Amino acid sequence: KKVIFSGMQPSGIITLGNYLGALKNWTNLQDEYNCLYCIVDMHAITVRQDPAVLRKNARELMMLYIAAGLDPEKNIIYMQSHVSAHAELAWILNCFTYMGELSRMTQFKDKSQKHSDNINAGLFTYPALMAADILLYQADLVPVGIDQRQHLELTRDIAIRFNNLYGDTFKVPEAYIPKVGAKIMSLQDPTKKMSKSDTDVNASISIIDDTDTIIRKFKRAVTDSETEVRFDEENKPGVSNLMTIYGAITGQTMEQVTNEFAGKGYGDFKVKVGEAVAEELKPLQNRFKELSSDKAYIDGVIKKNAETASYLATKTLRKVQKKVGFPPII
Ligand code: ATP
Ligand code: MG
Numbered sequence: 363k364k365v366i367f368s369g370m371q372p373s374g375i376i377t378l379g380n381y382l383g384a385l386k387n388w389t390n391l392q393d394e395y396n397c398l399y400c401i402v403d404m405h406a407i408t409v410r411q412d413p414a415v416l417r418k419n420a421r422e423l424m425m426l427y428i429a430a431g432l433d434p435e436k437n438i439i440y441m442q443s444h445v446s447a448h449a450e451l452a453w454i455l456n457c458f459t460y461m462g463e464l465s466r467m468t469q470f471k472d473k474s475q476k477h478s479d480n481i482n483a484g485l486f487t488y489p490a491l492m493a494a495d496i497l498l499y500q501a502d503l504v505p506v507g508i509d510q511r512q513h514l515e516l517t518r519d520i521a522i523r524f525n526n527l528y529g530d531t532f533k534v535p536e537a538y539i540p541k542v543g544a545k546i547m548s549l550q551d552p553t554k555k556m557s558k559s560d561t562d563v564n565a566s567i568s569i570i571d572d573t574d575t576i577i578r579k580f581k582r583a584v585t586d587s588e589t590e591v592r593f594d595e596e597n598k599p600g601v602s603n604l605m606t607i608y609g610a611i612t613g614q615t616m617e618q619v620t621n622e623f624a625g626k627g628y629g630d631f632k633v634k635v636g637e638a639v640a641e642e643l644k645p646l647q648n649r650f651k652e653l654s655s656d657k658a659y660i661d662g663v664i665k666k667n668a669e670t671a672s673y674l675a676t677k678t679l680r681k682v683q684k685k686v687g688f689p690p691i692i
Contacts (some may be wrong), residue, residue, distance in 0.1 A: 367501035369400035379556035382509030382543030447675035577636035
């Protein structure tokens with residue numbers, strides 16, 4: 363079976379963007395592939411986090427993975443910080459990653475603009491840690507949203523570079539990006555991607571927002587001064603984003619969505635999108651509530667999967683340590 367690796371940062375409650383761009387697709391892969399889904403808490407601290415909130419978010423993210431339909435018996439769902447091989451391989455890969463490459467990363471540029479008071483070295487070398495995450499498990503495919511494509515390209519370059527220097531060591535992974543929903547935009551600024559760390563609560567739909575909140579946020583979504591529901595990302599980014607969300611959930615093409623709302627105003631349209639989203643998230647939210655009262659179950663998953671992931675990761679790490687010339691323990 364091929365190996366899939368992906369992860370999300372517990373940097374907030376995940377959004378509809380994270381769900382449509384990544385999580386929803388993960389659940390379709392669990393029978394066909396060997397999947398690892400990580401909660402990348404080490405990546406999250408590249409931006410300042412409150413320790414108590416981070417701890418809570420990390421646990422809730424694991425519960426959301428499971429609530430979305432990931433079976434912890436079929437998938438290795440675990441916390442990044444529980445597997446020290448991530449940090450160890452990241453260090454080695456840092457030494458095979460160029461400053462020039464890291465400087466070109468748009469996520470680094472965006473985040474250092476947003477957090478200009480904390481442009482730390484971890485934020486800069488984020489992609490080397492991400493490469494370690496993926497390469498440790500010899501992943502074939504990495505299901506992510508479009509914003510992570512550039513980091514994945516760099517991961518491939520690092521893997522190829524290392525393989526050329528030391529002989530075949532890493533599987534060179536491929537990005538697996540959904541056709542629809544790979545870049546959901548902010549509801550308040552449809553030229554920016556929706557992000558869970560956005561401080562404007564109206565900009566994103568949290569995956570655990572209740573129906574009223576979801577509909578209210580869609581009603582407030584920024585569109586344009588026309589009235590026609592038409593897909594035109596350049597001139598009508600707000601409407602196009604809502605159409606994409608609706609299409610991703612109902613499985614309709616943009617043409618079908620256009621037909622459904624022909625002659626109807628934005629008001630009706632926005633409410634329909636909100637209702638579809640609320641409906642989609644309901645079952646997940648119910649399971650999330652159930653899981654919240656089962657502490658022992660989540661504790662068990664955390665422990666067991668940390669061990670499984672560590673075992674797998676160590677195999678690659680030892681190989682790499684040997685190749686670069688670290689002396690063995692005799
Ligand atoms: P942050 O603002 O803290 O970076 P984020 O919303 O970007 O949070 P990440 O944890 O960085 O979330 O990314 C998790 C996954 O969600 C990645 O696969 C990423 O590509 C995907 N993703 C993030 N934002 C979107 C979006 N707006 N549309 C589709 N996919 C997205
Ligand atoms: Mg992000």
